[in-house]
Amino acid sequence: MNSFFEESTRVPLSSPVKRRSNIIEMPNALGDIVASNDRAKFDRACIDMLRQTKARIDKRSRDGLGSVLDAFRTQRLTAALADGSEVRAAAFGDLLWGICHACAKSEATSLTFGVVQDVLDYVAMSGRPWKLALSEQVAQKVVPQLSGPASVCEELLVFATTADAGSGEFGAAISALQALLRTKDLGTGHVLFRY
Secondary structure, three states, X not given: OOOOOOOHHHOOOOHHXXXXXXXXXXXXXXXXXXXXXXHHHHHHHHHHHHHHHHHHHHHHHHOOOOOOOXXXXXXXXXXXXXXXXXXXXXXXXXXXXXXXXXXXXXXXXXXXXXXHHHXXXXXXXXOOOHHHHHHHHHHHHHHHHOXXXXXXXXXXXXXXXXXXXXXXXXXXXXXXHHHHHOOOOOXXXXXXXXX
16 A cells, blocks of 8 residues: 555455554655656666656567557657657746645645656657647646645646736646535634545
8 A cells, every 4th residue: 555544445454454564665766866856867767767768668569468559658758758748848948847746835735756657658658749738647647646735726727827928738637627626614724635
C-alpha cells in the first residue's frame, strides 16, 4: 500500500498482520527536485521516464508478449522522444513544471514521479493535441491528488486559466478544479476529492 497511515486499505488489515508488517518510508524524489528548483534535473527525469516506458514496450515485443497496440505505442513514443517534439518543447515542460510546483506547496498534495509518468505517457501516446491531453491528465491524474489545502487547488485553477487563455484547451482541468473547490470546508480551508 502507498501509506500505512493514510490509505483506507489499512483499516481491514488485522492487528497480527499490522504487527508483522514493516513500514518502509520512501522519499518523494520529485518533491526533492521541485524543492531544490532543479528544472534541468526534472526535464532529464521526464525524458528518462518516457525512455523507460518505450524500453518496457520494446522488451515486451521482443519477448513475444506484445499487444496489437504496441507498434502504435512505440511509434508515438519514438516521435515524442525526438528532438523538437511537442513533449520535449519548453512550452510543455514549463506547464508540467508549473503544475508540479503548485502542487508542492503542501506535502499533502505534492505529486510523485508516478503521477508525472502517467501524465507523460498519456500526452505522448494519446494522439491528442498536447494541451488538451495535458488538461485531461490534470483532471484525471492531478486533481485526485489534491485533497488538502484549498489554496493549492486555487493556485492551480489560476495557473490552468492562464494557460488556457480563452482557448478552451484547458477546459477539462478548469472544470475539475472548480468541482474540487466546491468541496472546500470553510472551517479547515481544505478540499476533499471523492471518486
